[in-house]
Structure formats: C-alpha cells, structure tokens
Amino acid sequence: MxxxxxxxxxxxxxxxxxxxxxxxxxxxxxxxxxxxxxxxxxxxxxxxxxxxxxxxxxxxxxxxxxxxxxxxxxxxxxxxxxxxxxxxxxxxxxxxxxxxxxxxxxxxxxxxxxxxxxxxxxxxxxxxxxxxxxxxxxxxxxxxxxxxxxxxxxxxxxxxxxxxxxxxxxxxxxxSSFIVGEISEEDEDKPPVRRPGIYAKCWQTSYCRDFVRQFCPAYEKRKSCWKIKSGCMCDEGLMLKAMRVKSKEAEFFEKDLRYRHGAVTEGQLTAAQKRKRCRECVIYQFHQQQKYKLVSPLVLPAAVAALYYLFPWFESRFDDAVRFIDKFMSKVSFLPQAAGSMPQQPSVPDIFFWLFFIWLAILIISYSLHFVEWCIFKLQI
Structure with missing residues (x-):
C-alpha cells in the first residue's frame, strides 16, 4: 500500500x-x-x-x-x-x-x-x-x-x-561519532571489465554477475534478461538458488537484494512487478542507452526526407500565414486607416521563406531527437 x-x-x-x-x-x-x-x-x-x-x-x-x-x-x-x-x-x-x-x-x-x-x-x-x-x-x-x-x-x-x-x-x-559507516575495499564488488558490442546481450555487459551466470535462464537460453523478465538483478529465485550453492557470497547478495527490492518476495511476481523491476535495472538502462545510440543517427536523414516531401505544403502554408498576418496587423495597428481603403496583396521576399524553412528544419530535427529520447528513456519502449 x-x-x-x-x-x-x-x-x-x-x-x-x-x-x-x-x-x-x-x-x-x-x-x-x-x-x-x-x-x-x-x-x-x-x-x-x-x-x-x-x-x-x-x-x-x-x-x-x-x-x-x-x-x-x-x-x-x-x-x-x-x-x-x-x-x-x-x-x-x-x-x-x-x-x-x-x-x-x-x-x-x-x-x-x-x-x-x-x-x-x-x-x-x-x-x-x-x-x-x-x-x-x-x-x-x-x-x-x-x-x-x-x-x-x-x-x-x-x-x-x-x-x-x-x-x-x-x-x-x-x-567520528557522526560517521555512520565506511566502505572498505574488501566490501566493494567490482565486476570484471567487459567491452560490450554494439547491441550487447545482458551477459555481455560489465554489470553481469559471474556468481549467478551459471544458473541464469537468460544465459542458458541466450536471450536477454529483459525479454524473459528474469535476471541476476531482479529474480529472487535465481539469487537464492545461487546463494545456496555458493554461500560464501550469500550475505552480500542478500543485503543487496533487500536494499533494492525490500523484503524477499515469496511466490511468483506479477507481470507489472516484473516490468517495474526491469525498468529500474541498471542492465536495462544500459540497453536503452545502446538503443538510443543506434536510433538517434537515423533521425536526421528521416527528418530531411520528411521536410523534402512536405516542402510544397510548407510553402503554401507560409503564403497563407503571410496573408493572415497582414490582415491581422491591419486590425491591431495603432495607425489611423483611410476610409474605404482596399487591402493590398502582401509581397514577401523569398529570403524570408527560406529563413523560416531553415528555422523550422532545425526545430523539427531538435524536437525529433527529444521525442526519440523521451520514448526510449521515459516510456522505455
């Protein structure tokens, strides 16, 4: 609750x-x-x-x-x-x-x-x-x-x-009485340095725990842990199984497990609980970073192609906007207007449209990158 x-x-x-x-x-x-x-x-x-x-x-x-x-x-x-x-x-x-x-x-x-x-x-x-x-x-x-x-x-x-x-x-x-505790070098668990590939699996990252890998179903099936929702950072059953076999490191992993997830859960986790743990996992966050590195370079050519395809539409809308602004400014102008005067067709040099189009292109590319970042890191798609 x-x-x-x-x-x-x-x-x-x-x-x-x-x-x-x-x-x-x-x-x-x-x-x-x-x-x-x-x-x-x-x-x-x-x-x-x-x-x-x-x-x-x-x-x-x-x-x-x-x-x-x-x-x-x-x-x-x-x-x-x-x-x-x-x-x-x-x-x-x-x-x-x-x-x-x-x-x-x-x-x-x-x-x-x-x-x-x-x-x-x-x-x-x-x-x-x-x-x-x-x-x-x-x-x-x-x-x-x-x-x-x-x-x-x-x-x-x-x-x-x-x-x-x-x-x-x-x-x-x-x-010294105000120092809660100190972490010694013996208590630090430094994983071996690994160099993951472009789109690495979970066991190929530096976050994978060798202590649990031989019992990990993701490693056995050669599927990433975020696909089967079970791994060395979130599955109590997997952790307890490894702890029973290798009790030397059991205390450390139990403390880490309780620190991240509270009391050890008995029974099966729901799909929502698995999804929540997966999104909070450091391995999945690293996976999302790799995904962003792969997707973000595609934004620029996609945006350029869309701008090229929609160029005539933007040009037409720009002319409509100029006519509307001219009509609106005649309404909000502070200058006196001659009675019976007819509105003239506005004429805008082409340089203004190109400046507007360049500004719009920069804006679309920038917000497209923000949208991709929001989808990957916020929605975690």
Whole structure:
C-alpha cells in the first residue's frame, strides 16, 4: 500500500512538474509578445495621440489596448505562479520577485510621468489602463515573492540552529561519532571489465554477475534478461538458488537484494512487478542507452526526407500565414486607416521563406531527437 501511494505521489509530482513547465513557457511567450505590442504602441506615439484620431480609430485603439492589458495580466500571472511553484527552492527567486514587483508597483506611474504629459495620464484611457495593468502585475509578483522570502529566512534560521547543535555535539563527542559507516575495499564488488558490442546481450555487459551466470535462464537460453523478465538483478529465485550453492557470497547478495527490492518476495511476481523491476535495472538502462545510440543517427536523414516531401505544403502554408498576418496587423495597428481603403496583396521576399524553412528544419530535427529520447528513456519502449 505504501509503495502504491508513493507511485501515485510520484505520478502527481511528475504531472505537476510538466504542467508548471508548460505554463512557464506559454506564459513567458505570451507575456513577451503582448508586452512588445504595448511597447510598440507607446513608442510609435499612436496611443498617446489616440484622442486626435477619428471616433472609430479611437475605439479600435482603446479596444486593442484593453485586450492587450487583459492578456498581459493573465499571461503574467501564469508565468509568475508557475515560476514560484517550480523554482521555490531557489534562494534568490523570492527576492527577485518581491523587489521587481515593488519596483513595478511604485515606479510605473513615475516612469510614465517622465515621458507622457500629466494631463494625458488622466485623460487618456489607454495609457491609464497600461499603468494600472503594470501596477497590478507588480502586486502579483510581490505576493509569491514575499512568501518565498519569508520561507528562505525561516530556513536560514533553522539551519543556523542545526549547525550550532551539530558543532556542539562534535565538540562533546568527537567527529567520528557522526560517521555512520565506511566502505572498505574488501566490501566493494567490482565486476570484471567487459567491452560490450554494439547491441550487447545482458551477459555481455560489465554489470553481469559471474556468481549467478551459471544458473541464469537468460544465459542458458541466450536471450536477454529483459525479454524473459528474469535476471541476476531482479529474480529472487535465481539469487537464492545461487546463494545456496555458493554461500560464501550469500550475505552480500542478500543485503543487496533487500536494499533494492525490500523484503524477499515469496511466490511468483506479477507481470507489472516484473516490468517495474526491469525498468529500474541498471542492465536495462544500459540497453536503452545502446538503443538510443543506434536510433538517434537515423533521425536526421528521416527528418530531411520528411521536410523534402512536405516542402510544397510548407510553402503554401507560409503564403497563407503571410496573408493572415497582414490582415491581422491591419486590425491591431495603432495607425489611423483611410476610409474605404482596399487591402493590398502582401509581397514577401523569398529570403524570408527560406529563413523560416531553415528555422523550422532545425526545430523539427531538435524536437525529433527529444521525442526519440523521451520514448526510449521515459516510456522505455
């Protein structure tokens, strides 16, 4: 039951870790894009001069700024919370968040007043929304940062007390009393050095135990232990059989067996238990490393072939994306638009498509390697 709870806890922790990483990346990307859009509007002067535009253009600018402020707040909150949850053990994170949040909350009005007239700060609805959004984001950064700072201070106080107690005990009883145990050279079991082949069997690796090999069914059948789910690192029956014949090393193997698997299991293991032990075995991990070395060189030619085959499709989608971006930018632009103007067909030099295609090729090859690595080492296919 305890192991089952531990397994559920590990799955929840892995899911939370993946979720916070995804939120961190998406939140940061969205925050930077929206922030760049707002800075573009401010730097161009269109937001400050929005009152001079026609009524329709004014409403369009104000609606765009309001939407950008909402997206900036949402993406900023997601980014800060995911960063605080994922990196809460970092000592400097709390101080960075709290100091930056305080600076944004107190300094945003002062910064805007240095570049924008005070009358515009009060009358311009778009600028007022931007100032308010930055101040709210500063508060969002300050709250988790302050909590992390308090946590860091409490931990420092606790560790300081523990260090003082340990130093006191050492002075009273001596340093040797704190050494749990030492491993002598006689206790070390150094397997003989073997040089495995390109795709070695389990008994051809340096991890194979000569003590058990003569009783190992994998060696007798000339099949790797991960195929028959029985080997010198996981099968109690095999270990006990070898221990009965050669009792000299029996104590060492029994300790090692209990250390890795707990109490010796009586009876047959289920398929799930065998699979779990196999995935935790150092021999199988070495096998997966060999598998990755064989498969990873095939990723590059496969990705190049796929890119060559899909080249016309990518070219067509790029043209569609350019037309969509041109239409979208005419909508979110801060500049006034002439009434009745017809949209022009966008013209993009070929160099931009080739730069995009090269970037896409590098991205696909990189993520293909990550996918192969994830399948072999995470899913253990």
């Amino acid at each position: 305890a192991r089952k709870r531990s397994s559920i806890g590990e799955k929840v922790a892995d899911f939370a870790d993946s979720l916070t990483l995804l939120g961190l990346r998406l939140g940061a990307a969205a925050f930077l894009l929206v922030l760049g859009y707002i800075i573009y509007g401010l730097a161009s002067g269109s937001v400050a001069r929005a009152a001079e535009f026609s009524l329709d253009d004014q409403m369009r600018v104000y609606e765009n700024i309001a939407l950008a402020c909402r997206l900036l707040s949402i993406s900023g909150i997601v980014f800060v919370l995911c960063a605080a949850v994922r990196y809460y053990t970092e000592e400097t994170l709390g101080y960075i968040l709290s100091i930056t949040g305080t600076a944004l909350y107190l300094g945003t009005p002062w910064v805007f007043s240095a570049f924008v007239a005070e009358s515009a700060l009060r009358s311009n609805q778009a600028i007022a929304s931007i100032v308010w959004t930055f101040r709210v984001f500063g508060m969002v950064m300050f709250v988790p940062g302050f909590v992390l700072v308090i946590r860091d201070v409490l931990l420092r106080i606790t560790f300081a007390r523990l260090k003082a107690e340990i130093a006191k005990k050492r002075r009273e009883y001596g340093i």
